[in-house]
Amino acid sequence: MFEILTTDQMYDADRKTIDGGIPGDVLMENAGRTVFEEIIRHWSPRSVSVLCGPGNNGGDGFVIARLLRDEGWSVRLGLLGEIEHLGGDAAFHAKQWDGATERLSPALVVGADLIVDCIFGAGLARDITGDVADLVASVNDSISVVVSVDVPSGVDGNSGCIMGCAIKADLTVTFCRAKPGHYLLPGRQLCGELAIRDIGISDQVVSEIRPTCWRNDPVLWRAGIRWPGLDGHKYHRGHLLAFGGTMMTGATRLVARAARRSGVGLLTIVSDASVLPVYAADAPGTMTASISGLEALLNDCRHNAFVVGPGYGVGDSTRSLVLQLLHLCRSTVLDADALTSFSDDPSTLCFAVQGPTVVTPHEGEFTRLFPDIDGDKLARARAAAKRSGATVLIKGADTVIAAPDGRAAISAVDAPWLATAGSGDVLAGVIAGLMAQGMEMFDAACMGVWLHGRSGTDIGPGLIAEDIPDHLPVILRELWLASRK
Numbered sequence: 001m002f003e004i005l006t007t008d009q010m011y012d013a014d015r016k017t018i019d020g021g022i023p024g025d026v027l028m029e030n031a032g033r034t035v036f037e038e039i040i041r042h043w044s045p046r047s048v049s050v051l052c053g054p055g056n057n058g059g060d061g062f063v064i065a066r067l068l069r070d071e072g073w074s075v076r077l078g079l080l081g082e083i084e085h086l087g088g089d090a091a092f093h094a095k096q097w098d099g100a101t102e103r104l105s106p107a108l109v110v111g112a113d114l115i116v117d118c119i120f121g122a123g124l125a126r127d128i129t130g131d132v133a134d135l136v137a138s139v140n141d142s143i144s145v146v147v148s149v150d151v152p153s154g155v156d157g158n159s160g161c162i163m164g165c166a167i168k169a170d171l172t173v174t175f176c177r178a179k180p181g182h183y184l185l186p187g188r189q190l191c192g193e194l195a196i197r198d199i200g201i202s203d204q205v206v207s208e209i210r211p212t213c214w215r216n217d218p219v220l221w222r223a224g225i226r227w228p229g230l231d232g233h234k235y236h237r238g239h240l241l242a243f244g245g246t247m248m249t250g251a252t253r254l255v256a257r258a259a260r261r262s263g264v265g266l267l268t269i270v271s272d273a274s275v276l277p278v279y280a281a282d283a284p285g286t287m288t289a290s291i292s293g294l295e296a297l298l299n300d301c302r303h304n305a306f307v308v309g310p311g312y313g314v315g316d317s318t319r320s321l322v323l324q325l326l327h328l329c330r331s332t333v334l335d336a337d338a339l340t341s342f343s344d345d346p347s348t349l350c351f352a353v354q355g356p357t358v359v360t361p362h363e364g365e366f367t368r369l370f371p372d373i374d375g376d377k378l379a380r381a382r383a384a385a386k387r388s389g390a391t392v393l394i395k396g397a398d399t400v401i402a403a404p405d406g407r408a409a410i411s412a413v414d415a416p417w418l419a420t421a422g423s424g425d426v427l428a429g430v431i432a433g434l435m436a437q438g439m440e441m442f443d444a445a446c447m448g449v450w451l452h453g454r455s456g457t458d459i460g461p462g463l464i465a466e467d468i469p470d471h472l473p474v475i476l477r478e479l480w481l482a483s484r485k
């Protein structure tokens with residue numbers, strides 16, 4: 001259930017299922033029934049208004065209205081447009097509804113304890129305007145509970161963007177698999193609770209569609225975790241070089257602690273000799289080396305991974321260092337200043353990426369590097385990954401991770417506690433630590449985001465960046481125990 005399907009892929013799944021012998025009207029009956037079941041599971045009987053649009057989303061509404069009324073609920077139904085204009089399965093189910101069909105208007109909101117929003121689903125084709133926009137405003141201004149069918153009307157299922165205006169739901173019931181817009185902002189916030197329900201589309205059909213996007217979950221990457229072997233030694237777990245700046249030393253200290261907690265065998269902070277004592281005094285298990293010995297450090301192939309950027313400083317020397325590191329084609333994580341240093345010349349950075357590289361920009365850093373790439377977050381991450389050859393991770397509440405081969409994952413964890421200085425440094429450190437242990441770059445980026453998110457929800461209010469690395473053993477133990485089952 002972790003695959004995320006675009007609206008076109010969803011239409012494809014519907015079509016393949018219908019071709020496989022389940023008629024469209026049965027799929028629609030199943031869809032309506034799952035929403036009905038969710039409603040009666042959540043709420044006791046109350047007055048309901050079902051708001052139906054002119055397409056199949058509206059068709060689902062006729063099924064829901066009928067089932068609720070058969071159950072003894074008081075139901076009103078409003079339709080946008082003429083009933084004669086309904087087509088196919090929606091027309092079929094409209095005929096099964098023997099209650100009154102009102103004109104869709106804000107009058108339906110008055111006195112309704114529960115509103116079922118079936119105005120638009122996957123077929124939303126342009127901005128909502130005029131009378132329908134007024135209706136959306138009335139729904140959002142009301143005190144009624146709102147259940148949206150498939151997506152909150154007005155939310156674009158592919159991007160999570162608002163098309164003119166959108167319903168704010170308390171519960172959204174979608175079918176078969178989620179769409180990107182259920183997890184990308186602002187769509188995610190408008191969905192309320194999300195229920196993904198089976199309507200008879202098989203896993204086989206979903207796999208035939210070859211999804212390339214998933215909700216970030218251990219299912220995706222747990223087979224790629226490099227747990228230490230019984231007979232292993234520290235060099236089997238990688239030796240990460242973390243490049244430390246001279247002013248913001250805290251950033252690389254966070255990187256180092258996070259990487260070490262992720263399981264890396266050895267970690268050396270490489271910095272200007274003048275600040276080595278600061279790094280050396282931080283943690284006894286962290287090693288330090290002067291940047292003046294860089295050539296020798298890089299000639300030692302056991303130094304198999306690099307992380308540079310947090311607190312490193314923006315400028316020419318950072319650019320040269322990054323290019324020198326990328327030339328070696330070893331596992332590399334670039335964050336913060338390592339990215340901003342290429343704002344004037346991003347193509348040089350893209351050209352230099354050849355080995356396993358993860359870049360972890362927040363929105364501001366992303367825009368500086370890829371000013372010409374627009375669209376929703378998923379599309380932008382994918383375009384940047386394709387262009388650069390790096391795994392691109394755009395941070396935020398709806399972090400997206402995209403690999404150059406087109407795979408992508410969206411994090412759907414509610415952990416606003418992570419929005420605190422230094423938390424991104426920790427993320428870079430975790431990912432670099434996992435890559436140093438030999439994990440594939442996309443898997444490492446996804447696992448890093450997941451560990452980070454779980455730390456955010458586990459620790460919760462009061463979280464500071466320093467807490468995250470020390471919480472990792474608790475979560476890693478869970479993953480490790482699960483891997484032994």
Ligand SMILES: NC(=O)C1=CN([C@@H]2O[C@H](COP(=O)(O)OP(=O)(O)OC[C@H]3O[C@@H](n4cnc5c(N)ncnc54)[C@H](OP(=O)(O)O)[C@@H]3O)[C@@H](O)[C@H]2O)[C@@H](O)CC1
Nearest residue numbers: 027028031055056057120121122123124125126127128150
């Ligand atoms: N077997 C199946 O397929 C199943 C499908 N299922 C359900 O079907 C839903 C998809 O149905 P759908 O394709 O009919 O799209 P839907 O969202 O109802 O709207 C299309 C209509 O809206 C109109 N319209 C669009 N934008 C507009 C705007 N801004 N302002 C005004 N009008 C606008 C558009 O008009 P047009 O652009 O053609 O002029 C068209 O008439 C899906 O979300 C799920 O709930 C389930 O039952 C499971 C089985």
Ligand SMILES: Nc1ncnc2c1ncn2[C@@H]1O[C@H](COP(=O)(O)OP(=O)(O)O)[C@@H](O)[C@H]1O
Nearest residue numbers: 362395396397415416418419421422423424425
């Ligand atoms: N509202 C939010 N919900 C969940 N995670 C968030 C939220 N805001 C920020 N984050 C996460 O916090 C981290 C902040 O990183 P960043 O912006 O690089 O800060 P810093 O450079 O101070 O470490 C990122 O991993 C980001 O995804």
Ligand SMILES: [K+]
Nearest residue numbers: 120149151153
């Ligand atoms: K809807």
